[in-house]
Amino acid sequence: MRTPHLAIKTADPESFHLEVTVDNEAQQTPFNLYSDAGQLEALVEISVTPDTEVFNDLCGTRNIEYHVWEESSKSRRSTLHDMVASKPGTWSFKRKIELNEEYGNLCWSVVAVSKAADPIATVEKASGIILGQSEDFLIGIDSPIEKSGNFLKIKWRKFEEHFPSAKHNMFRLETDPSLVLYLNSSVDGLYSLLTTAKRGMRRDMKKSIFAMIKMDVWQSLISKATIDLSRALEVRRSMGDDLDLAFEDLADWQFKILRHWGPRIHFGLEGDAWRQHMIDSVRESHSAYLSIIGAIVQRDVHISSEFERVIMNQAEG
Amino acid sequence: MATTMATQTQVHVFEVVPSLDVIAKVLLMDEGAVLDFLKDSKRAPKSKNHQIDLSKFNSAWKKLNTLENELKPISDKDLSVELHEALIALPRRLMLDPGFWVWLSLFPLREYVLARWAGGNEATEDAQFARFHCTASVGSIGQTNASARLYWASEIVFGESGSYKEVSSVIGIQDLHKTLFSNKISLDAKLLLATARTLSTDYREKVAREVIKMLGVIRPTTMFSSLSDADLQILLSDLKKRAEVLFPGKAKSVGGTSNMPTNTDKSKKNNSAI
Numbered sequence: 001m002r003t004p005h006l007a008i009k010t011a012d013p014e015s016f017h018l019e020v021t022v023d024n025e026a027q028q029t030p031f032n033l034y035s036d037a038g039q040l041e042a043l044v045e046i047s048v049t050p051d052t053e054v055f056n057d058l059c060g061t062r063n064i065e066y067h068v069w070e071e072s073s074k075s076r077r078s079t080l081h082d083m084v085a086s087k088p089g090t091w092s093f094k095r096k097i098e099l100n101e102e103y104g105n106l107c108w109s110v111v112a113v114s115k116a117a118d119p120i121a122t123v124e125k126a127s128g129i130i131l132g133q134s135e136d137f138l139i140g141i142d143s144p145i146e147k148s149g150n151f152l153k154i155k156w157r158k159f160e161e162h163f164p165s166a167k168h169n170m171f172r173l174e175t176d177p178s179l180v181l182y183l184n185s186s187v188d189g190l191y192s193l194l195t196t197a198k199r200g201m202r203r204d205m206k207k208s209i210f211a212m213i214k215m216d217v218w219q220s221l222i223s224k225a226t227i228d229l230s231r232a233l234e235v236r237r238s239m240g241d242d243l244d245l246a247f248e249d250l251a252d253w254q255f256k257i258l259r260h261w262g263p264r265i266h267f268g269l270e271g272d273a274w275r276q277h278m279i280d281s282v283r284e285s286h287s288a289y290l291s292i293i294g295a296i297v298q299r300d301v302h303i304s305s306e307f308e309r310v311i312m313n314q315a316e317g
Numbered sequence: 318m319a320t321t322m323a324t325q326t327q328v329h330v331f332e333v334v335p336s337l338d339v340i341a342k343v344l345l346m347d348e349g350a351v352l353d354f355l356k357d358s359k360r361a362p363k364s365k366n367h368q369i370d371l372s373k374f375n376s377a378w379k380k381l382n383t384l385e386n387e388l389k390p391i392s393d394k395d396l397s398v399e400l401h402e403a404l405i406a407l408p409r410r411l412m413l414d415p416g417f418w419v420w421l422s423l424f425p426l427r428e429y430v431l432a433r434w435a436g437g438n439e440a441t442e443d444a445q446f447a448r449f450h451c452t453a454s455v456g457s458i459g460q461t462n463a464s465a466r467l468y469w470a471s472e473i474v475f476g477e478s479g480s481y482k483e484v485s486s487v488i489g490i491q492d493l494h495k496t497l498f499s500n501k502i503s504l505d506a507k508l509l510l511a512t513a514r515t516l517s518t519d520y521r522e523k524v525a526r527e528v529i530k531m532l533g534v535i536r537p538t539t540m541f542s543s544l545s546d547a548d549l550q551i552l553l554s555d556l557k558k559r560a561e562v563l564f565p566g567k568a569k570s571v572g573g574t575s576n577m578p579t580n581t582d583k584s585k586k587n588n589s590a591i
Contacts, residue, residue, distance in 0.1 A: 073453070073454065073501070076413060076455075076459075076503075078542070080542035100409065102409075113540045115543075119552045128544045128552075129540075130537075130539065
């Protein structure tokens with residue numbers, strides 16, 4: 001059987017000199033098709049000008065082909081597109097993406113593949129061997145690139161244009177009319193880090209930043225939901241109703257947040273028993289309850305271990 | 318001659334996919350009660366601007382249903398084609414939406430799903446509720462949801478070859494279908510079809526699983542789609558020979574469908590969890 005990939009020398013991703021353009025006029029963020037207006041298509045153009053020496057060295061006596069590899073579990077694709085030599089030393093590819101055809105997001109990269117007569121020879125001689133793969137990039141079709149547990153949408157915006165008063169901020173949470181987390185695409189390198197970093201120190205950095213954002217977002221959302229729960233409890237009490245009905249007075253997203261966190265905050269209780277405990281805690285002291293929640297959220301998003309990894313990497317150089 | 322009256326059904330989609338608990342509750346209600354149960358909630362299925370005609374599919378599964386009111390796995394290949402033909406005009410995006418498959422399984426195809434996965438009885442176990450449930454993961458749409466698994470088997474074969482001739486290679490053997498469609502291999506239509514074609518001939522479970530394991534091992538180094546059809550076939554045959562050396566023996570039967578596991582081969586609980 002062929003040798004697993006760790007034993008094979010492949011080209012550095014930067015050897016491809018990858019260029020990507022997305023023609024999608026209606027969007028603020030070129031790599032994300034999702035919009036409230038339902039933007040329907042985008043033209044993606046990809047070109048590479050590979051370092052000839054690097055790839056010639058790897059392919060030996062075999063020929064070499066450059067392809068665009070498009071993969072997505074949600075869109076059920078793993079498709080290899082041929083690239084064409086658009087000028088000497090440069091290979092190009094373009095494809096129109098239609099919203100009606102896709103779901104979730106698409107992950108793209110350029111791969112250099114060996115071409116030879118024998119498909120079952122050793123990796124040094126066989127056809128179809130991956131000689132190198134560029135950095136991958138995601139095209140969001142209609143969902144946040146970072147999973148958010150279906151609680152909120154994530155959108156990239158240039159804050160200096162959209163939220164001038166918060167132009168130096170990294171993120172901004174809106175809860176009305178729907179839950180949206182805006183990330184500032186004007187922050188140098190942030191978009192690239194949060195959407196493409198998949199390996200090494202950059203991946204650890206990405207996870208730490210998300211943990212930090214998540215902690216703040218969760219606390220804000222839980223705080224808003226429990227404030228409204230507290231109000232609803234007072235209304236229900238004054239009407240002589242069953243206090244549990246207060247949960248039905250909450251907005252859908254608020255109930256989802258509390259249903260997600262209730263069993264974590266009131267750990268070890270059966271079924272919906274957390275609801276009664278939450279009602280008691282909110283009525284007793286809302287501020288004390290929020291301070292407990294802060295500690296639980298911090299533990300749940302593993303913020304200390306995420307940052308620990310970054311610090312250790314930094315120390316190891 | 319029997320005729321089938323065309324009946325159009327308005328397509329709906331759950332924008333928020335119901336949990337297994339909600340599915341368990343909903344399965345005890347008729348459609349009107351369900352809509353009432355979900356009304357004024359974001360959990361209610363939303364109407365889409367498409368209609369489908371499931372009358373041929375419904376006639377087909379009822380015809381294949383046995384006297385014991387229990388559909389056998391052998392029905393999958395025919396029903397896969399019937400369902401694909403019924404849905405072929407819908408946008409691909411809708412076919413990737415878990416909310417569509419949950420709606421289709423819970424409402425228009427509820428009787429079929431119960432006949433195929435609960436022996437025609439009420440669903441009582443999580444594994445049976447899971448046949449109505451769906452997520453956007455590879456395995457959920459590919460092989461867990463009772464309706465999506467039928468559609469996608471034919472979609473891959475039809476999309477790759479332009480005909481339904483080889484649908485039985487992909488879904489005719491339940492264990493092979495499950496192994497292939499739980500795997501990322503199923504995202505690559507060319508590789509999936511070639512693998513199914515190779516392994517369904519003289520099918521042996523251990524050999525098939527070993528080949529799929531080997532494909533997983535060499536996947537990071539090999540771009541299968543870059544190989545010609547002939548080269549891909551040479552590679553798969555080579556892997557199969559290696560697996561046969563590891564697991565010597567003979568297939569119980571050659572071709573046909575008698576080596577397929579059936580509902581009656583296993584306990585009900587095991588079957589529903591497949």
